[in-house]
Structures are given as C-alpha cells and as structure tokens.
Amino acid sequence: MNKQEKTYSIFCDESCHLQFDNSNVMCIGAIIISDEHLDTYKNEIKRIKSKYGILHELKWNTVSRTHLKMYDELLRLFFESPIVFRSILIKNKSNIQAHSLERDEYNKFYYSVIEQLIRFSIRHNSDRINSYRVFLDLKDNHGKIKLASIHKELTTMIGTDDKILSMQNIRSHESQFIQLVDIIIGAITYRARGLDGSEAKTHIVRLIEELSGYSLDEGTEPGDSKFAIYDFQPKRRNG
Numbered sequence: 001m002n003k004q005e006k007t008y009s010i011f012c013d014e015s016c017h018l019q020f021d022n023s024n025v026m027c028i029g030a031i032i033i034s035d036e037h038l039d040t041y042k043n044e045i046k047r048i049k050s051k052y053g054i055l056h057e058l059k060w061n062t063v064s065r066t067h068l069k070m071y072d073e074l075l076r077l078f079f080e081s082p083i084v085f086r087s088i089l090i091k092n093k094s095n096i097q098a099h100s101l102e103r104d105e106y107n108k109f110y111y112s113v114i115e116q117l118i119r120f121s122i123r124h125n126s127d128r129i130n131s132y133r134v135f136l137d138l139k140d141n142h143g144k145i146k147l148a149s150i151h152k153e154l155t156t157m158i159g160t161d162d163k164i165l166s167m168q169n170i171r172s173h174e175s176q177f178i179q180l181v182d183i184i185i186g187a188i189t190y191r192a193r194g195l196d197g198s199e200a201k202t203h204i205v206r207l208i209e210e211l212s213g214y215s216l217d218e219g220t221e222p223g224d225s226k227f228a229i230y231d232f233q234p235k236r237r238n239g
Helices: 035-051 065-080 103-125 143-158 176-192 199-212
Strands: 007-015 026-034 084-090 131-137 164-170 227-232
Touching: 007 035, 007 103, 007 176, 026 035, 026 103, 026 176, 035 065, 035 176, 065 176, 065 199, 084 103, 084 176, 103 131, 103 143, 103 227, 131 176, 143 164, 176 199
Parallel strands: 007 131, 084 227, 131 164
Antiparallel strands: 007 026, 026 084
8 A cells, every 4th residue: 555645844943053152052953743733733732822821922031930831731732742853952062163163154054953953854754755844943044045955955865856845934933833842942952051040941851851751961762753852962173
C-alpha cells in the first residue's frame, strides 16, 4: 500500500541568538505539525490562553508566577499531542568568535544553524513524499535573501523542487506555534546558562524535564521522535 502524502508546517524561533547578548549559549527550535492537526492545536492553544485571560503574545521574557497554571496546561497539551519539537542547543558560543565576526559573517552562521535545524526536522519525517511549509520568526531585513538560499539547499537535499511549498518570515505574534517554541527554547537556554533567579521559569524548566525525561542542558537520545535537543559545542579555533 502506498503511503499517503502529508503536508507539514515547521515553525522556527531562536533564543539568545544575538551576536552581542552576553550569553555563551543559544538555541534554535522548531515545532513540526501536520496540516491535519494544524487548526485543532492552534485553536487549543488559543483556548487555553483565553481561559486564563491571555490575549497577547506569549514570550519567555515575560513569564511570571501569575499564569503558571496556563503554562502547565500548554506544555502538557504539547507532550500529549502529535506535535514534534526539534532544537539545536549551541554551547560555548564564544568559540565561534561571535564577538569578532563581522555582522554579515555572524548572520551567515546564524542562518546556517537555521538550515541545519530544518534539515533535521525534515529528515525526522524521512518519507520523501511529504511536503513542507516553513515559517521563521522575522529577525532582520535580510530574511528574504537568506530564505531563498536555504530553500535552494533544502531542495538539493530532498532531490526535488516541489516538496518545499513555501518559506516565509512571520512575526511571532502571528503564530501560536512560534510562541510555544519560544517558551520551550527559553527554558532550554535558561537551564543551559545555569540560571535560577525566577521561581516561575525554574518551575517551567522542571516541568519540561519531567514530561520529556531529559535534562534541558544536555542532548537527547538520537532516536527520540517527540522531543529532541541536538547538543552542539563548537571547539575553539587555533590562531
């Protein structure tokens, strides 16, 4: 029996990715969801937010104790759903010479990580019959040029030019899924940076670790089909 083609949406976001943000870690994360589940879970996220009186965008930077029950419900929804999470956690960011690279060079590095994450996300599905739409949180005015380059590389990887249906930059407030990615990768970088000053954020970190079975400052098992952290630690270059 032939497998039926599915279309997936990939929503990407980043944490601690700026060149001069005083953080030695960064994380790029993505949620992958099939079109058959897209509307259901978008509406579920909106329902949970509305239940707790939240009509605005969810951001890790604004997490507080006031709405911890909402975050608990959202994260349990994610782990009980068919939604998949993939991320790349970069430690020792200073070893990529983040503070000495020219801006264009640093942007090239940043978008190369985005490309690798999308590659990982597509390879997880493995079947070449599937199609993909990719949505990235808008970072800067160079996004369209970079997306065209990433699109070309992914098309080469897949071996056909009709499986990447679209790639576009969107603003995070326009996507419930990018907001959910922001919370998860925010927790990952918080843990990887060794922070513990916020009771609310520490609670979320511990809940994700409990639900996933992983410590968020470490890589996950290579075959995990639900929740993956690829732990990448650049080596310091000589000279």
